[in-house]
Amino acid sequence: MLTKKALRREMRRLRRAVPPDEARRAARTLARELSKQPVFRRARHIAFYWAGDGEIDPAPLLLRALRLNKHAYLPVLDPLYGESLRFAPVRIGTPLRANRLGIPEPEVHRRHWRHARQLDLVLTPLVAFDAQGGRMGMGGGFYDRALQHLARQRRWRRPRAVGLAYELQRVPALPRESWDVPLDGVQTERRFYPARQR
Numbered sequence: 001m002l003t004k005k006a007l008r009r010e011m012r013r014l015r016r017a018v019p020p021d022e023a024r025r026a027a028r029t030l031a032r033e034l035s036k037q038p039v040f041r042r043a044r045h046i047a048f049y050w051a052g053d054g055e056i057d058p059a060p061l062l063l064r065a066l067r068l069n070k071h072a073y074l075p076v077l078d079p080l081y082g083e084s085l086r087f088a089p090v091r092i093g094t095p096l097r098a099n100r101l102g103i104p105e106p107e108v109h110r111r112h113w114r115h116a117r118q119l120d121l122v123l124t125p126l127v128a129f130d131a132q133g134g135r136m137g138m139g140g141g142f143y144d145r146a147l148q149h150l151a152r153q154r155r156w157r158r159p160r161a162v163g164l165a166y167e168l169q170r171v172p173a174l175p176r177e178s179w180d181v182p183l184d185g186v187q188t189e190r191r192f193y194p195a196r197q198r
Ligand SMILES: Nc1nc2c(c(=O)[nH]1)N(C=O)[C@@H](CNc1ccc(C(=O)N[C@@H](CCC(=O)O)C(=O)O)cc1)CN2
Pocket: 049, 050, 051, 052, 053, 055, 075, 085, 100, 101, 103, 125, 137, 138, 139, 140, 141, 142, 143
């Protein structure tokens, strides 16, 4: 069996190996499919991410959300709170600047940032996932910490958490850690995997 670290390395290699034209097609298909799901249609405030390292690109979905007059956000690392994850609003033309990890963030004053619980839907990047809602990220625990209220209390309905990935990132079952936040679903270029009932 692969260790968690080896699985992460292998899955990051696989997603980086997707050829550019296939990646573009997958991102468009993912946008079309997720925008049909009630979890997306009902959401007004939605967090996306700026794709890098071979991540499936939510940009076509973000543009569609803006056209539907929804509010779009990108993750920012809050230096005042141990780099916990907050979400800054982004529109066409919002300037972006790379953070410490090289990931572009909106240059928007912190008074406009939101906590995850002030959003309707958070789309999370995935390194690997299973069909039961288990997720593996980059290993920083950023999303686990930002969404930890969902792991403890079933009555919390916001935000819904949906992971985005290529079909090739699915594994039969990921080990569950106590702090792991189960997803409500995963959208790939092929289908939507509904997970948690709550
Ligand atoms: N697009 C995207 N944005 C995101 C995340 C993500 O996974 N994807 N995050 C999800 O958590 C947060 C950032 N988390 C990250 C955690 C670890 C590494 C990382 O290990 N990066 C380098 C080494 C970075 C360095 O120190 O120079 C690496 O590729 O090994 C990157 C991002 C917030 N924004």
